[in-house]
Structure formats: C-alpha cells, structure tokens
Amino acid sequence: MPKLKIEDLDKIAVQQQRKMNVREGAGRAKITVHMGTCGIAAGARTIMTAFLQEIETNNVTDVIVTTSACAGLCSREPMATVELVGQAPVKYVDLTDEKARKIFKEHIVAGKFVQAYALSIGSERIQ
Amino acid sequence: MEDLSLHILDIAENSINAGATLIDIVIREQKTQDMLTLEIRDNGTGMDDATVVSTRNPFYTTRTTRRIGLGLPLLEEATRAADGMLEIVSRTGAGTDIRATFRLSHIDRKPLGDMAATIVMLVAGNPDINFTYRHEHESETFTFSTKEIRLKYPGLDFNSPETLSFIRDYIREYTASFS
Numbered sequence: 125m126p127k128l129k130i131e132d133l134d135k136i137a138v139q140q141q142r143k144m145n146v147r148e149g150a151g152r153a154k155i156t157v158h159m160g161t162c163g164i165a166a167g168a169r170t171i172m173t174a175f176l177q178e179i180e181t182n183n184v185t186d187v188i189v190t191t192s193a194c195a196g197l198c199s200r201e202p203m204a205t206v207e208l209v210g211q212a213p214v215k216y217v218d219l220t221d222e223k224a225r226k227i228f229k230e231h232i233v234a235g236k237f238v239q240a241y242a243l244s245i246g247s248e249r250i251q
Numbered sequence: 252m253e254d255l256s257l258h259i260l261d262i263a264e265n266s267i268n269a270g271a272t273l274i275d276i277v278i279r280e281q282k283t284q285d286m287l288t289l290e291i292r293d294n295g296t297g298m299d300d301a302t303v304v305s306t307r308n309p310f311y312t313t314r315t316t317r318r319i320g321l322g323l324p325l326l327e328e329a330t331r332a333a334d335g336m337l338e339i340v341s342r343t344g345a346g347t348d349i350r351a352t353f354r355l356s357h358i359d360r361k362p363l364g365d366m367a368a369t370i371v372m373l374v375a376g377n378p379d380i381n382f383t384y385r386h387e388h389e390s391e392t393f394t395f396s397t398k399e400i401r402l403k404y405p406g407l408d409f410n411s412p413e414t415l416s417f418i419r420d421y422i423r424e425y426t427a428s429f430s
Contacts, residue, residue: 128421130400136413137404159376161322164261165252169365172372180412188410191376193268 152186153232156205160194166201167220174224175204187232200243206231217243252325254364255289261322262291262349263373263382269295269347272380273398274373278363279387280355280429287335287353287360294346303339326351333360363429367422370395371415378409384422388429395422 157163157172175189195203200217206227207213214237216227223241231237237245252258259276266274271293279288298306305311307327312320326349327337334354341347353360370384374397381398395418397409408414 127424128417130403130421132421133400133404133407133414133417136411136417137407139413140408140411141406157376159260159264159372161261161264161320161325164257164264165325169257169260169368169372172375173368176371176375176412176415180416185411189375190410191264191372193264 151188152209153188154207155187155189155232156192156207157189158193158195158201158203158205159191160198160201162194162198163201163203168202170221171202171204171219171224174221175228178225178228182228182233184233197243203243206237208232208235212245214245215243216241252329252361254362255329256364256366256369258326258329258351258361259289259291259366260369260372262326263293263369265322266291266293266295266347267373267377267380269293269297271295271346273383274380275383275385276370277385277387278366280389281387282355282389285355287355289349289351289353291349292346297343297345297347298341299343303341306339307337323349329353329361333357335360366426367419370422371419374409374418375415386426386429388426391429393422393425393429395425 155175157168157175159168172189172191179187179189197203197217202219203215203217204219204224205213205215214231216238219241227238227241252261263274263276273294275292277290306323309321309324323337323339330337330351330353334357335352338350339347366384370382373382381401383394383396383398386393400407
C-alpha cells in the first residue's frame with residue numbers, strides 16, 4: 125500500500141463540507157478528559173483514545189471530545205466529565221479503557237449514566 | 252510517566268495553559284553523539300526568571316485546585332536518570348522553550364512511546380492551536396504541521412474522527428522505523 129500523503133485529506137475535507145450542514149449546532153454531548161500531570165500519569169491518554177475510537181467505530185458525529193487540566197482530585201484519575209445537552213455534567217473517576225467504552229455505550233449513546241463509575245453530578249466549584 | 256511521549260503531552264499542556272497559539276515539538280536522535288533531545292517551544296505568556304527557577308520545585312504550581320506541580324520536576328528526573336539535563340528558557344511575553352536531553356543508549360532512558368497518540372490528543376483537545384512536530388532520526392526528518400494543513404484546507408474540522416485518524420495513521424507510518 126502506498127504511504128499516506130497530506131493530499132489524502134482532500135477526500136476528508138470534501139466529506140466534511142457535506143456533513144457540516146447536517147450537524148449544524150453540533151454537540152449533543154461533550155466529553156472532557158482531564159489531562160493534568162496526574163491524569164496523564166494515570167492513563168488519561170488511553171481513556172481519550174478509547175473515546176475517540178468509540179466515536180469512530182460507532183460513526184457518531186455529534187459528540188465532542190476535549191481536554192482540561194487537573195480538577196484537583198489527582199488520586200481518582202483518570203477522570204472524565206460527560207455532559208449531555210440539557211443535563212447536568214457527570215464526573216467519572218478511576219477510569220480504565222473498558223469503563224470508558226461502557227460509559228460511551230450506556231451514557232452517551234443510550235442516555236443513561238453509569239452510576240457505578242460516577243463520582244458526582246454537577247460541576248466542581250473552585251474558590 | 253511511562254514514556255517520553257507522555258512527558259511531551261504533559262509539557263505541551265503547560266504551553267496550552269500559558270495561552271500559546273503555536274507549539275513546536277522537536278525530537279532529535281543523534282546516534283553519533285549518543286544523544287536524544289526533546290524540545291517543546293511555545294509562544295505563550297512566558298515566565299520571569301524567578302518563576303523559571305520555581306518550576307523545578309515540585310511544590311510550585313500556578314494551579315489553584317491543588318498545591319503541587321510535578322510536570323517539569325518529573326521530566327527533569329527522567330533526564331537525570333539517563334545522564335541528561337533539563338533546560339528551561341523563558342521570558343515574560345516571549346514564550347517558553349523547554350529542552351530535555353538524554354543519553355540515547357542509556358539503560359534508564361525511557362522509551363519514546365506513542366508520539367502519534369500524543370499529537371492526536373493535543374490536536375483533538377485544542378483544534379485551534381497550531382502544532383508542529385519535527386522528528387530528526389539520523390539522516391531522515393519527518394515534519395507534521397497543523398498550520399500547513401490549515402493553510403491548505405481552511406475550514407477543515409480537526410476535531411472530527413476522520414481527521415484525527417488520518418493524523419494518527421500519517422504520523423505512525425512515517426515514524427514507524429524510528430526509535
């Protein structure tokens with residue numbers, strides 16, 4: 125197989141143009157993976173890779189994955205916050221690849237949060 | 252941190268928090284000098300001399316959610332374990348340049364790890380920042396730049412699964428033969 129070239133983005137750019145109209149006001153759900161030093165050392169990159177893979181394999185177009193810094197609860201990393209539009213954010217702790225995939229299927233796709241892995245519902249307050 | 256690509260992800264997160272819009276990551280493998288250099292340069296807010304000194308102290312952080320900051324001390328530890336050193340060059344308003352060196356063949360030198368995953372994380376989390384990744388391996392040089400891609404494809408959605416998997420596969424293919 126020939127090596128990939130930057131020009132191979134041509135096809136992707138055109139496809140996106142077409143999709144853009146469909147997902148206007150995009151973002152039914154937002155996943156924030158906490159990527160502080162503590163998060164990264166505990167495996168945050170694996171968690172984010174799992175979410176990105178799930179998005180790709182399930183062909184989901186209305187979920188945004190983003191990163192944030194340390195949330196101040198280093199001992200419970202890796203952590204991620206899942207927020208569905210119109211609902212309170214849910215903070216998940218002590219994540220693994222499998223847990224992240226389960227959260228994706230049950231919370232993001234099916235809309236029912238995974239109580240067993242959740243720390244709290246709502247946003248942290250920083251004084 | 253298990254490998255150097257995770258350290259790079261961590262240090263680049265500092266750059267992002269310092270408001271950088273441009274982050275250059277350079278990896279240089281010099282077999283003849285038995286040296287591995289990592290460089291992370293940004294155009295963020297930079298630091299004054301006193302702050303530069305305190306970043307080496309694990310009990311220093313700019314964060315208000317906790318009281319310690321281990322990113323740079325951990326990287327410094329990793330360089331020292333492999334006969335290397337950490338240099339921090341910064342000026343207020345002029346960005347920061349972090350340079351970490353290692354003895355390439357040192358038994359305690361951490362492996363480089365998955366650079367493709369690190370770059371994908373950075374781009375996915377910060378699609379509006381320009382990232383450049385240059386990897387010099389003996390006589391070969393691999394360069395990846397989201398700035399160049401942005402110029403060529405204005406309006407490309409960097410945070411889409413298709414773009415991100417392209418970036419991952421592209422970097423993997425070209426750096427597969429590197430250390």
